[in-house]
Amino acid sequence: MIEKTIEDCLWSNAQLLGEKVAVKSGRSSVTYAELRAQIMAAATFYRSLPGYDTGKSVIISAGKQLEFLYAYFGAHLVGLQAVPVSEDINPNRFAYIKGKLAPLAAVGFDKIDTDVQKVPLASFSGLDCHASSFVLMPKPQDIADILFTTGTTGAPKGVPLTYANECAAAKQINSYVQNAQDDIELLALPVSHSFGLGRLRCCLMNGQTIILLGSFANVKKMFRTIEEEHVTGFTMVPASWKYLQKMVGDKLSQFAGQLKYIEMGSAFFSEEDKRHLASLFPNTRVTMHYGLTEASRSSFMEFHEDDANLSSVGKASPDVDIGIFDAYGVKLAPGEEGEICVKGSHVMKGYLWQDNANTFFGDYFRTGDCGVMTPDGYIYLKSRIKELINVGGKKVAPTEVDEQILKIPGVVDCACVGVPDPEGVLGEVVKGCIVKDPSSNITFDEIGAALVGKLEGYKIPVVWQWIEAVPKTHNGKIQRNLLK
């Protein structure tokens, strides 16, 4: 059988590796055979929900519980489109997504006030796996997931990924990272984002064991897990590495002989940091990708192999073509600067609910990033066209934060910008520049407190400044670069 979807692979793995542990989370674990049974039970459960029909969507709170996996893959097995979102999604974003999708249900959102049918995540725990179940193995061209990215205007953009997209991406990644079936991976990254969720797919497709850990925060627990579970694969974003450096220095390198691969991604990582990490892990395959939700991991590098090009973002991933284009869609020669565009079977077909006239140049997806390619294929990122703040790999549209701050009494105007994290961990953090009503005594702490529950924690400014006025062009466009 040639597997064309991740679900096909899971089914094959359940057949071939039935008793092998697929996923561990806390004290719970599930074998490949059990995972398949639980997914089928979850699929049956969805079919019993009022209003169920194929082609509908289900918004799922993406956390590290095993039930998330059952809910996520179960949706796929009954023709539902999964919309995995962060557990701490803010109410405005939830309402926006709900408005766009008219979903069948919202899974795992006990606290959000919504008229969507709410299904607790616990409903997927202990389902009867022996009941008759009817599943539809997904077709490659159908939409598996809809992910929402942060658009520059703050309005999230709907990215539809087909089963074929996700399967192609996982094959490309596994082929580059070289993770093997007997590898055991530790995943502490959020599964609501492309990177973490992608790792889950890669490991399960490969028949590996993946261990889910809440976050990087508890370093002691993380180190204990790596040791006790004999972890051989590890993934992180640059902010995770900075955090580890701050907390425990180079101590992760005590596992240098044990870790066979590391995958990094999602934000800028300096040449110096890459060199340092490579030196700590001389025999580990230390890889880093450049990618987007729309086009998974489009390029890759390995810190030892690509020693001479560490300040690049590497070369196109296996089976991926990258071109540099000018503003008119003409492909440029090596060395010429233009927009980085990506072609491959992992690339989405186009955003939902919007005109895609400017999304592609032919078959090439336009990333919005500027760069140059060397004659031997290395891509050097020059600038990001989009005006987003990158907080530890999570993207923040400044307009979304501005909008919430402007609702707070006592604030006359404001503009948020990204500034270097004073703690040196997250890369960038959000800085709020506030114009205060002269008659108000409002403080930064009060503004921050008023944003709790309105925005996810990482979007709330941690650096503040009072300003006289927000600098704007004569057209009224905020000149954020003047506030950095």
Place this chain on the structure above:
Amino acid sequence: MKDRIKDLMAGILKVETSVLDDDLEIGDIQEWDSMHHVMIITGIEKEFGIKFQREELIDLETVADIVTLVEGKMA
């Protein structure tokens, strides 16, 4: 001392102090992620005029661990 530390932590995490049981582990609640853990460490250092060593930080796992460490350093 314990209450002072917990109040400071609760303020940084923007949760009620009552959430911070002695046995609560770093990362057990969504609010206590790595970004906020750094803020807690820095906040405690500033508030109590102390400096943590890396060997001490790697041993922290619960609220009680943090309280014990600070009390020990202040003694």
